[in-house]
C-alpha cells in the first residue's frame with residue numbers, strides 16, 4: 001500500500017464531503033451546527049437574479065456528466081411568463097461505476113435540500129422534485145427524513161424563514177431504469193409515463209415538467225450551491241482549473257487498495273488519485289480505466305498524468321463524465337469488460353430508436369462469438385461499422401455512450417481481440433453461453 005505524500009494529500013478539497021464523517025451527519029441538528037442553512041438565510045436576502053449571476057460567476061458546471069454551465073441553464077428560465085416553474089433534481093445515478101450522489105444523499109441529505117431551496121428561489125419555482133433511483137432505498141429514506149425535518153423547522157413550506165417565499169419539495173422514487181437518468185425521459189417518468197427521451201427542441205427550460213419551464217440538475221450540482229453562496233464565486237474558482245472550477249467527487253473502484261470517494265480540485269490526475277487510494281492492489285498493474293463511467297472512452301496506463309477536468313480529459317480523447325474512475329489491471333480483459341458493459345446498454349436501451357435498439361443487440365452477439373473463440377477478423381470491422389451507425393445517429397446519449405468502450409478498446413487493445421480470434425487466449429464463454437449469438 002502506498003502512503004500518500006503530504007503534497008498529494010493537499011490535493012484533497014473536502015467541500016461537499018466535509019460533513020460525511022461527522023456523527024449523525026444526516027440529522028438537521030448536526031447540519032445546522034456545521035454551517036447548515038446559513039447559506040439559505042443569506043440567499044433569501046438576495047435578489048434571485050443576483051443568485052443566478054453568482055452561480056454564473058462561480059463557473060459551476062453540471063456534475064451530471066455533460067458539464068453544462070449551471071448559471072447559464074438557470075438564466076434560460078423565462079421570467080414573468082405567468083407559468084409555474086420547476087426544479088427537478090436528477091438523483092438517478094445509473095451510470096456504471098458512478099457512486100457520488102448516493103453517498104452524498106445518504107450522509108449529508110440536508111446539503112441537497114438546502115441547495116434545492118436556494119436554486120428554486122433563484123429560478124422562481126414554488127415546487128421542486130428530487131427523482132431518486134428506485135433501488136436506492138436507504139438514501140431515499142434519509143432524504144425523505146431530511147425533507148420532513150426541513151419542513152418542521154420552517155425551511156420548507158409556506159413563508160420560508162418569514163421571507164414570503166413558498167416551496168414544496170417532493171422526493172419521488174423511480175422504478176430503476178438507466179434511461180430515466182436522461183433528463184427528458186426522467187421528466188416523462190415523473191409525469192407518470194413510460195421513461196423515454198423526448199424530442200428536443202423544445203428544451204426543458206421552456207417546456208419541461210408539465211410543459212412548463214424546468215431546470216434539471218444533478219445532485220452534486222445542486223449540493224454545490226450552498227457552499228458557493230457562503231464562500232463566494234472567487235473562493236469556488238480558487239479550486240480547479242480555469243474552465244473547470246471547484247472541487248469534484250471522484251469515485252474510485254476496481255483494483256485499488258482503498259476504493260471510495262475522493263473529493264479533489266478539478267484537474268487532479270489519476271496518478272495522484274491512485275496515491276490517495278493507497279495505490280493499485282498488490283500484484284496488479286494499471287492497464288485501462290474509465291475517467292467518467294462506462295459511457296466514456298477507455299483510457300490506458302499512458303494517461304496517468306492527464307488532468308481530470310473537462311478540457312484535459314477531452315484532449316486525451318475521452319470525456320470527464322461522472323468522474324467514475326473504474327480501475328482495471330493487467331489481470332483484467334478489456335474485451336470481456338466491454339462485453340459486460342454492452343450487455344448493460346443492450347438491457348437498458350429503451351428501444352425507441354433503431355440504431356441503439358438493434359445495434360447493441362447485434363454487438364452483444366458479436367462479442368459473445370469472439371469471447372467463445374469463434375470470432376473472425378471481419379467481426380472487428382462489423383463492430384466498428386455498427387458503432388459508426390449508432391454514434392451520432394441515436395435519439396439520445398445512451399446509444400452514443402454504448403459505443404465508447406467498443407471503439408476505445410479496439411483502439412488501444414486490438415491485440416486482445418486478435419488473441420481470442422486467433423486462438424492465443426482461451427475462450428471466456430462456453431458454447432452454452434453462445435446460444436443466440438449468431
Ligand SMILES: Cc1cc2nc3c(=O)[nH]c(=O)nc-3n(C[C@H](O)[C@H](O)[C@H](O)COP(=O)(O)O)c2cc1C
Pocket residue numbers: 061062063064065066067068090091092093094095178179180181182183184216217218219221222396397398
Ligand atoms: C442515458 C443517460 C443517463 C443519464 N443519467 C444521469 C443520471 O443518473 N444523473 C444525472 O445527473 N444525469 C444523468 N444524465 C445526464 C442528464 O441528461 C442531464 O444532462 C443532467 O441531469 C443535467 O444536470 P447537470 O447540468 O447538473 O449536470 C444522463 C444522460 C443520459 C443520456
Ligand code: SF4
Pocket residue numbers: 179197348349350351352353354356357394395396397398399400
Ligand atoms: S438511444 Fe437508446 S435509449 Fe436513447 S432513445 Fe434510442 S433506443 Fe432509447
